[in-house]
Amino acid sequence: MALDEETVRERVAAFLAGHDPAGDRLEFLRARFDAGLAWVHFPEGLGGLGAPRELQNVVEREFTGTPQINHGLQTIGLGMAAPTILAFGTDEQRGRFLRPLWTGEEIWCQLFSEPGAGSDLATLATRAVRDGEEWIVDGQKVWTSGAHHSRWGILVARTDPDVPKHRGLTYFVCDMHAPGVEVRPLRQITGEAEFNEVFLTGVRLGDDLRLGEVGDGWRVAQTTLMNERVAIGGGPVRRGGGMIGLVADTWRARPELRTHDLHGRLLRLWVEAEVTRLAGSRLREQLAAGQPGPEGSGMKLSFASLNQALSGLDVEMRGEEGLAYDDWTFRRSDAVDFFGRGPGYRYLRAKGNSIEGGTSEILRNIVAERVLGLPSEPRVDKDVPWKELPR
Amino acid sequence: MTLLYTEIEEDLRASVRDLLADRCGPGVVLRRVESATPYDAELWKTLAQEIGVAGLLVPEEHGGAGASARETAVVLEELGRAVAPLPFLTSSVLAVSALLGSGDGLLGALAAGEATAALVVPFAVSPYRFAETATVRDGVLSGQVRAVAGADVADVLLVPAGGGLYAVDAADATVEVVPSLDLTRPIATVTLSSAPGRRIEGADGGDVRRALLTGAGLLASEQLGVAEWCLNTTLAYIKERHQFARPVGSFQAIKHRMADLWLDVVRARAAARNAAHLLAGATGPAVGGDERDGQDERDGRDGQDGRDTELAVAVAKSWCSEVALRVAEESVQLHGGIGMTWEHPVHLYLKRAKAGEIALGTPGVHRDAVAVLADLPGPVA
Numbered sequence: 001m002a003l004d005e006e007t008v009r010e011r012v013a014a015f016l017a018g019h020d021p022a023g024d025r026l027e028f029l030r031a032r033f034d035a036g037l038a039w040v041h042f043p044e045g046l047g048g049l050g051a052p053r054e055l056q057n058v059v060e061r062e063f064t065g066t067p068q069i070n071h072g073l074q075t076i077g078l079g080m081a082a083p084t085i086l087a088f089g090t091d092e093q094r095g096r097f098l099r100p101l102w103t104g105e106e107i108w109c110q111l112f113s114e115p116g117a118g119s120d121l122a123t124l125a126t127r128a129v130r131d132g133e134e135w136i137v138d139g140q141k142v143w144t145s146g147a148h149h150s151r152w153g154i155l156v157a158r159t160d161p162d163v164p165k166h167r168g169l170t171y172f173v174c175d176m177h178a179p180g181v182e183v184r185p186l187r188q189i190t191g192e193a194e195f196n197e198v199f200l201t202g203v204r205l206g207d208d209l210r211l212g213e214v215g216d217g218w219r220v221a222q223t224t225l226m227n228e229r230v231a232i233g234g235g236p237v238r239r240g241g242g243m244i245g246l247v248a249d250t251w252r253a254r255p256e257l258r259t260h261d262l263h264g265r266l267l268r269l270w271v272e273a274e275v276t277r278l279a280g281s282r283l284r285e286q287l288a289a290g291q292p293g294p295e296g297s298g299m300k301l302s303f304a305s306l307n308q309a310l311s312g313l314d315v316e317m318r319g320e321e322g323l324a325y326d327d328w329t330f331r332r333s334d335a336v337d338f339f340g341r342g343p344g345y346r347y348l349r350a351k352g353n354s355i356e357g358g359t360s361e362i363l364r365n366i367v368a369e370r371v372l373g374l375p376s377e378p379r380v381d382k383d384v385p386w387k388e389l390p391r
Numbered sequence: 392m393t394l395l396y397t398e399i400e401e402d403l404r405a406s407v408r409d410l411l412a413d414r415c416g417p418g419v420v421l422r423r424v425e426s427a428t429p430y431d432a433e434l435w436k437t438l439a440q441e442i443g444v445a446g447l448l449v450p451e452e453h454g455g456a457g458a459s460a461r462e463t464a465v466v467l468e469e470l471g472r473a474v475a476p477l478p479f480l481t482s483s484v485l486a487v488s489a490l491l492g493s494g495d496g497l498l499g500a501l502a503a504g505e506a507t508a509a510l511v512v513p514f515a516v517s518p519y520r521f522a523e524t525a526t527v528r529d530g531v532l533s534g535q536v537r538a539v540a541g542a543d544v545a546d547v548l549l550v551p552a553g554g555g556l557y558a559v560d561a562a563d564a565t566v567e568v569v570p571s572l573d574l575t576r577p578i579a580t581v582t583l584s585s586a587p588g589r590r591i592e593g594a595d596g597g598d599v600r601r602a603l604l605t606g607a608g609l610l611a612s613e614q615l616g617v618a619e620w621c622l623n624t625t626l627a628y629i630k631e632r633h634q635f636a637r638p639v640g641s642f643q644a645i646k647h648r649m650a651d652l653w654l655d656v657v658r659a660r661a662a663a664r665n666a667a668h669l670l671a672g673a674t675g676p677a678v679g680g681d682e683r684d685g686q687d688e689r690d691g692r693d694g695q696d697g698r699d700t701e702l703a704v705a706v707a708k709s710w711c712s713e714v715a716l717r718v719a720e721e722s723v724q725l726h727g728g729i730g731m732t733w734e735h736p737v738h739l740y741l742k743r744a745k746a747g748e749i750a751l752g753t754p755g756v757h758r759d760a761v762a763v764l765a766d767l768p769g770p771v772a
Binding site for chain 2 (some may be wrong): 118248255268270274275276278280291301361363369371
C-alpha cells in the first residue's frame with residue numbers, strides 16, 4: 001500500500017476520533033505509538049507505518065495541540081538510541097525498548113566517552129567479560145548527560161584487548177538500575193550538573209542486552225554518532241530564528257546598547273546565520289530529492305561557531321548587565337534549557353557546542369578526508385593490539 | 392525544488408562548460424589578457440548565438456529565450472569558474488536588465504548576440520546609492536564616468552541621465568581603457584562630449600536601480616564559480632605536492648583550512664541560489680518561512696514590495712564576495728611559490744575576486760542594506 005499525505009492524514013483523523021487528547025497523557029501517547037503515528041518512517045508495529053520520512057511533518061501538524069513527547073528530556077533516546085536500536089536491534093529488543101523510549105516512560109543516556117577516550121573514542125578501556133549468558137562490565141564513563149534520571153544507557157565496551165582498538169569493541173544496552181552502576185554529578189562551567197561520571201563496577205548485563213555482534217561495536221557506534229551530528233546540526237528553519245533571533249530581538253528592543261562596532265559584527269553574524277540556514281534548507285531539499293550530499297557534516301560545525309559567536313556578542317552587548325549571571329546554584333538539570341536561562345549561561349553552555357558530539361577538529365578531519373578526499377595523517381595505532389597502546 | 396539545480400539548468404551548464412573547456416582554458420585566458428584584445432569576440436559569438444546565453448533574460452516576444460535569473464546564474468557560475476573575459480555580466484545581465492521594462496527594440500539585437508551593450512555606471516557603484524554622472528540637454532549627452540566595465544567591447548552605451556536612460560552609439564563616445572586590477576574584466580573611462588543619444592521610452596532611474604540589484608545578486612553566482620575553481624584547484628594541488636615525505640594535504644593544519652573553506656563555499660552556493668531564485672520572480676522566499684510544515688510563521692515584513700528579493704541579494708553579494716576572495720587568497724597561499732607566479736592562473740582568480748568584492752556594492756554596503764531590510768538599525772548618533 002502506497003502511503004501518501006492524504007492516507008496519513010486520514011489515519012490521524014481516525015486516531016483522534018477514537019482518542020481524547022484531553023484524557024490521560026501517557027495513554028494517549030502509547031496509543032499514538034501503537035497506531036504507527038510516532039515515527040511514521042519506522043516499520044509497522046514499531047511506532048511507524050513504513051511511510052516516507054517527510055510525512056512525519058504532516059503527522060506533527062495534525063497532532064498540534066495534543067499531548068506531546070518531551071524532546072528535551074529524551075534527546076539522546078530519540079536522536080541516537082532509537083535509530084541505533086532500529087538498525088541493529090533484534091525483534092525482541094526493538095519491541096522491548098522503542099515504545100517506552102518514545103513515550104518518555106524510559107529515559108536514555110549515552111555511555112561512550114571515558115576520561116582517557118574522547119575524540120579518540122576507540123581507545124576506550126571499559127571492559128566487558130563474558131560469563132555464560134551474562135557480561136560483567138567494569139570501567140568509568142564520563143560526560144554522560146542525564147544519567148541521573150536514565151533507565152537505560154547505550155554503552156560501548158572493550159570485549160577483546162588483544163586486537164587493534166576498533167576491532168575489540170561491543171555495543172550494549174546498559175541497565176542503569178543494575179547493581180554496580182554508580183552515577184555521580186559532574187558540576188560544569190555553567191554551575192549546574194547536566195552531565196555525570198558513571199562508574200561501572202562488576203555490572204552484570206544479560207547477553208540479550210547486546211546490540212549487534214560481539215566485536216562489531218565500532219560499526220554500531222558509527223550509526224549512533226552520525227545520527228548525533230545530524231540531531232545537533234539541525235539548526236533553525238525560519239529566517240531570523242534560533243540564537244540570531246534572540247540577539248536581534250534584544251538589539252531592536254534596546255537602542256541604548258547599540259554601538260557601531262557591535263552593529264558591524266551583528267550584521268556579519270546575521271548574514272552568516274542566514275546563509276547557514278539556507279545551506280541547511282538546501283541540504284534537506286537534496287535529501288528529499290534522493291541526492292544525499294556531504295553538506296550534513298558541515299552543519300554541526302557551522303552551528304557551533306555561530307552559537308558561540310552570537311552568545312558571546314549577546315553578553316558583551318549588554319554591558320554592565322552582562323557582568324551579572326542569572327544563577328550559580330548547583331542543580332541537576334533535566335535538559336539543556338538554552339533559551340530559558342540568561343545570556344551568561346548561554347555563553348558558557350555554547351562552549352560545549354564545539355566539543356560535544358564530536359569536536360570541531362574531528363569534524364573538520366571528517367570533512368577533509370571523506371568529503372574532500374584528502375589523505376589521513378599517518379596512523380601509529382592502526383595495527384597495534386589495544387593492550388599494547390600507550391595510554 | 393528551489394535551491395537545487397533543475398535538469399534544464401544542468402544541461403545548460405554542461406553546454407557552457409564544454410565550450411569554455413575547449414576554447415577558454417587558463418592558458419588561453421592568460422595569453423588573451425596580455426594581448427590588445429582580452430575579449431574573445433569569436434567565443435562570445437558562439438556562446439551568445441549558438442548556445443543562446445545572450446538572450447536568457449530577454450522575453451520571447453523580444454527575441455530572447457524567456458528564461459530567468461536562475462539559468463542566468465548557472466551561466467555565470469561557469470564563466471566565473473573559467474574567469475572568462477566575456478561581456479555576459481555587463482551586456483546580457485546589466486544592460487539587458489535596464490532595458491527589460493521598456494521592451495526597447497535594442498533588446499532583440501542584444502538577445503541575438505548581434506550587438507553588445509554596457510550600462511554606463513561605475514562598476515563600483517552601490518545599487519542602493521546610484522547617482523547619475525552624465526547630463527542631457529536636447530538629446531545630447533555630456534559627462535565622464537570612470538571604471539565602467541564592458542564599455543570597451545560595447546556597441547551601444549546605455550547612459551542614465553536626466554532621470555531617463557539614453558542609448559549612445561559607442562562611436563560617438565570616447566572609451567579609454569585603463570589598466571585594471573581584474574585583467575579579465577577591463578574597465579574604461581567613458582567620456583561623453585555632446586554625444587547624441589536616443590531616449591529609451593519607458594525606462595527611468597528605477598530600471599537602472601533594479602538592473603544594479605539584479606547584477607549584484609547574480610554576480611554572487613559568478614563569485615561562487617570563482618570560489619569553486621580555487622577550491623578544487625587547490626585541493627588537487629595539495630594532494631599532489633609532497634613535503635616532509637607526505638602530501639601537503641595530509642597535514643591537519645592544511646586540512647582544517649580546506650574544510651572551513653569548503654563549508655564557506657557550501658553556504659555561498661545556497662545563498663547564490665536563493666538570490667537567483669528570488670530574482671527569477673518567485674513569489675515569496677524560497678525558504679523564508681517555516682518550511683517544516685508550511686505554517687506561515689514569517690513576520691510581517693516578508694513578501695512585501697520585493698523586500699525578500701532585496702534581502703536575498705544583499706545576503707548573497709556580501710557573503711559570496713568575501714568567500715570568493717578568501718578562497719582565492721588561501722589558494723595563492725597554499726600553492727606556495729608557484730601561486731605567486733604569472734604563469735599559474737590562480738592570480739587571475741584572485742584579481743577577479745578582489746575586483747568582484749568592490750563591484751556593485753562592497754560586502755559592507757550590502758550589510759548596511761541588511762540592517763534596513765532585516766530591521767537591525769545602527770546606533771542613533
